[in-house]
Amino acid sequence: MIHARGLTRKFAVKRETVDAVRGIDLDVEAGRLVAVLGPNGAGKSTTLRMLTTLLPPTSGTATVAGRDIVADPAGVRARIGYVGQKNGAGENFRVRDELVTQGRCYGLTRAEADRRADEVLDRLELRPLAARRPGTLSGGQRRRLDIALGLVHRPGLLFLDEPTTGLDPQSRADVWEHILRLRAEYGTTILLTTHYLEEADTMAERVVVIDHGRIIADGTAARLKNDLAGDQVTITVHDAADTARAVAVAGRIAAPDGVSAEGVTVRLRVPRADAALPEYLRALEAAGVKAVTAEISRPTLDDVFLALTGRTLREGEGAAA
Ligand SMILES: Nc1ncnc2c1ncn2[C@@H]1O[C@H](COP(=O)(O)OP(=O)(O)OP(=O)(O)O)[C@@H](O)[C@H]1O
Numbered sequence: 001m002i003h004a005r006g007l008t009r010k011f012a013v014k015r016e017t018v019d020a021v022r023g024i025d026l027d028v029e030a031g032r033l034v035a036v037l038g039p040n041g042a043g044k045s046t047t048l049r050m051l052t053t054l055l056p057p058t059s060g061t062a063t064v065a066g067r068d069i070v071a072d073p074a075g076v077r078a079r080i081g082y083v084g085q086k087n088g089a090g091e092n093f094r095v096r097d098e099l100v101t102q103g104r105c106y107g108l109t110r111a112e113a114d115r116r117a118d119e120v121l122d123r124l125e126l127r128p129l130a131a132r133r134p135g136t137l138s139g140g141q142r143r144r145l146d147i148a149l150g151l152v153h154r155p156g157l158l159f160l161d162e163p164t165t166g167l168d169p170q171s172r173a174d175v176w177e178h179i180l181r182l183r184a185e186y187g188t189t190i191l192l193t194t195h196y197l198e199e200a201d202t203m204a205e206r207v208v209v210i211d212h213g214r215i216i217a218d219g220t221a222a223r224l225k226n227d228l229a230g231d232q233v234t235i236t237v238h239d240a241a242d243t244a245r246a247v248a249v250a251g252r253i254a255a256p257d258g259v260s261a262e263g264v265t266v267r268l269r270v271p272r273a274d275a276a277l278p279e280y281l282r283a284l285e286a287a288g289v290k291a292v293t294a295e296i297s298r299p300t301l302d303d304v305f306l307a308l309t310g311r312t313l314r315e316g317e318g319a320a321a
Pocket residue numbers: 011012013018019020038039040041042043044045046047195
C-alpha cells in the first residue's frame with residue numbers, strides 16, 4: 001500500500017534550512033494498522049503530508065495506493081483518506097450535509113454521495129448528530145466527524161494525523177474503538193501519528209519510531225521492548241551507605257550502563273527481571289544489605305525511546321501540553 005524510499009523534506013526558514021525529514025524508507029502492506037510515534041518536531045506530520053501529496057518531497061520517491069506521489073498526486077488523493085490535525089468540517093453545513101458535500105468533492109453523484117454519507121454516519125455512530133452543526137459537537141464527536149469525512153469516498157488507505165490529541169481519555173478510547181472497528185470490518189489500511197505512548201503500544205500492530213526526521217525503530221511494540229529496552233528491577237534500601245553497596249552488587253548482575261541510583265532507590269535494567277530479582281536479593285543479603293522494597297516492571301515504549309536516544313518521549317509530551 002505504501003512504498004517510500006529516501007524521502008526527505010527541507011524547509012527554508014529565514015536563512016536557515018530545517019531538515020524536517022532526512023531519508024525515510026517505509027513499506028506498509030494492505031490491511032495494516034501502523035502507528036508513527038515520535039516527539040514534537042520529529043517529522044511525523046511532514047512525512048504524512050508528503051505521502052498524502054499535500055507537500056512535495058525535496059528528494060526521494062514513494063508510491064501510495066499504487067500511484068506515484070509526484071507523478072500522479074491526483075491518483076493518490078482519489079484512493080486515500082486524510083484526516084489532518086485541524087478539524088476538517090466547516091461551520092456552514094450540518095453534519096450530514098458536510099459529508100454529502102465532501103462526497104461530491106470526490107466526484108460522486110448526488111445519489112452516491114447521499115448513500116455514502118449515510119453509510120459513514122452509521123459506521124461512526126454519528127446518525128443522532130446528523131442535523132447538528134459541527135461547532136456544537138464535543139471534541140470526540142468532532143474527531144469522529146473528521147474521520148467520517150476522510151472515509152466518504154471509501155478509501156482503502158486512511159492517514160490520521162494525531163487523531164486523539166487534545167481529547168479527554170474517554171473520547172480517546174471512543175475514537176480508538178471506531179478506528180479499530182473500521183479496520184476489522186472493512187480491512188482499511190491505517191497509518192496514524194501519535195505521541196501517546198500507550199496508544200501506540202496497545203492499539204497498533206506495528207510501531208514506527210521517528211526522531212529528528214529518521215526512522216530509528218520499526219517493529220511490533222513487544223519486539224521493540226524486548227530487543228531494545230529490557231526489564232527493570234527497582235529496590236529501595238535504608239540509607240546512602242546501603243545505596244552505594246547495592247550499586248556495587250548490582251554491577252555483578254546488570255551491565256554498567258544498566259545500573260542507576262537516586263537517593264535510596266537503585267534500578268537495574270536486565271533482560272529478565274523475574275530471574276534477576278531473586279539473584280540480586282541473594283547477592284545483597286550476602287553483602288549485608290537489606291532491601292526495604294523490591295519490584296520488577298516490564299519496559300514501556302518510552303524506555304525503548306530512552307534506550308535509543310538518551311531522551312524520554314514524555315519530556316516531549318510535557319512540552320506539547
Ligand atoms: N511549513 C514549514 N516551514 C518550516 N518548518 C517546518 C514546516 N513544517 C514543519 N516544519 C519543521 O519541520 C520539523 C518537523 O515538523 P513536523 O510537523 O513534521 O513534526 P511532528 O513530528 O509532526 O511534530 P508534532 O508532533 O508537533 O506535530 C519541525 O522542526 C518543524 O518546525
